[in-house]
Amino acid sequence: xxxxxxxxxxxxxxxxxxxxxxxxxxxxxxxxxxxxxxxxxxxxxxxxxxxxxxxxxxxxxxxxxxxxxxxxxxxxxxxxxxxxxxxxxxxxxxxxxxxxxxxxxxxxxxxxxxxxxxxxxxxxxxxxxxxxxxxxxxxxxxxxxxxxxxxxxxxxxxxxxxxxxxxxxxxxxxxxxxxxxxxxxxxxxxxxxxxxxxxxxxxxxxxxxxxx
Amino acid sequence: xxxxxxxxxxxxxxxxxxxxxxxxxxxxxxxxxxxxxxxxxxxxxxxxxxxxxxxxxxxxxxxxxxxxxxxxxxxxxxxxxxxxxxxxxxxxxxxxxxxxxxxxxxxxxxxxxxxxxxxxxxxxxxxxxxxxxxxxxxxxxxxxxxxxxxxxxxxxxxxxxxxxxxxxxxxxxxxxxxxxxxxxxxxxxxxxxxxxxxxxxxxxxxxxxxxx
DNA sequence: GTCTATATAGTGATAGAC
DNA sequence: GTCTATCACTATATAGAC
Numbered sequence: 422x423x424x425x426x427x428x429x430x431x432x433x434x435x436x437x438x439x440x441x442x443x444x445x446x447x448x449x450x451x452x453x454x455x456x457x458x459x460x461x462x463x464x465x466x467x468x469x470x471x472x473x474x475x476x477x478x479x480x481x482x483x484x485x486x487x488x489x490x491x492x493x494x495x496x497x498x499x500x501x502x503x504x505x506x507x508x509x510x511x512x513x514x515x516x517x518x519x520x521x522x523x524x525x526x527x528x529x530x531x532x533x534x535x536x537x538x539x540x541x542x543x544x545x546x547x548x549x550x551x552x553x554x555x556x557x558x559x560x561x562x563x564x565x566x567x568x569x570x571x572x573x574x575x576x577x578x579x580x581x582x583x584x585x586x587x588x589x590x591x592x593x594x595x596x597x598x599x600x601x602x603x604x605x606x607x608x609x610x611x612x613x614x615x616x617x618x619x620x621x622x623x624x625x626x627x628x629x630x631x632x633x
Numbered sequence: 634x635x636x637x638x639x640x641x642x643x644x645x646x647x648x649x650x651x652x653x654x655x656x657x658x659x660x661x662x663x664x665x666x667x668x669x670x671x672x673x674x675x676x677x678x679x680x681x682x683x684x685x686x687x688x689x690x691x692x693x694x695x696x697x698x699x700x701x702x703x704x705x706x707x708x709x710x711x712x713x714x715x716x717x718x719x720x721x722x723x724x725x726x727x728x729x730x731x732x733x734x735x736x737x738x739x740x741x742x743x744x745x746x747x748x749x750x751x752x753x754x755x756x757x758x759x760x761x762x763x764x765x766x767x768x769x770x771x772x773x774x775x776x777x778x779x780x781x782x783x784x785x786x787x788x789x790x791x792x793x794x795x796x797x798x799x800x801x802x803x804x805x806x807x808x809x810x811x812x813x814x815x816x817x818x819x820x821x822x823x824x825x826x827x828x829x830x831x832x833x834x835x836x837x838x839x840x841x842x843x844x845x
Numbered sequence: 846g847t848c849t850a851t852a853t854a855g856t857g858a859t860a861g862a863c
Numbered sequence: 864g865t866c867t868a869t870c871a872c873t874a875t876a877t878a879g880a881c
Contacts, residue, residue, distance in 0.1 A: 426877080429846075451742030453665055457875060467848055472876060526799060527739035530663030540805055547807050572808035573815045580796035581789060587738060593752055595759050596784035603785045638859080641864075669857060679866050684858060 429474040452528040490542040514582035641686040664740040702754040726794035
């Protein structure tokens, strides 16, 4: 029954710096480069201070994940609720920072506490997006392809963007230009699509963009 | 000028076991779970034996990567050269073992020797597939969508399959059924597509599959 | 709130016996 | 070909001074 260890407050500036440093480190050098000493060095504080704000390394990772998850939920909700939700989703998922979630996926292989949090976030994130897309599809003229469930469109879009971001970060660019051109063409088709119910509101993957 | 350290031969059975163990470990618990002692324990040998076959841990990772890369090149070349190359590609990329490359991508963030090898493999892999797909598209009746560069089709297919494999491995299945149904529908369309040049050989993402 | 010092356990890698 | 023993280093985490 020893006294509980002391711990820093949530709104400390140092705490934010530690979160920033960890996030940057994960993106640049991968989760394995994150350690008490390394984070402390980058933040220019003593190693013990890291464990003053975060009891364990897992807590540090979890805090970074939660902050990012909240931010993603907020940003995506705002952007998706626009005139061009699909393009917004594509742009959002194509940001370099989107690679952070992939890093957490890799990390979660051997940190089970993180897997739970990550699965939870992914589920909430996807459901929120489906809800917004579906609502917009019902309410407005809807720039969305018919016959494709919003959730499938969501998975496809985010998956493709995510892989491109990761490959780009590794210096792989083979086929990216062609793929991005294809996405751009599809997005334009959705955005320029006529009202639902019209015959050629379908989305042709091939073709010159018109109905010939 | 000390004598070089001793080292095992390429075709040793123990060596193969160590490679198997490492690959399995990476898939199940992530690259961070791979260590000299852990691999030795799983293979039921002494830790020093791992470093007898692989001078450093990097060498072990590289050997696993190279074996997998060679195997992927061979398998994909064989499968892609079939009547339904796209479906073959999809099935191949959807195997659980495909997650290994993702794990190496994460690992390569802080092991530069691995990044080079991985980029090299990815480039050769993609080019081989493009070459086969393009050749088949030219030679045969071609079950391929027009207006979409083979390389873009390749990136799209492998990216989507990869993300689904990873998510499945984490227990996330949200939207997978709908996405797989969409892929299945597209694959069927390609396979059942008439000869190129015909008006409706285009690929409709929406619609009931016919030209209505 | 931040530090120094340290406990305890882990790591990759090496030398040399069998 | 496989082992035991060990070196040098790093890891997370804790205790307690300032």
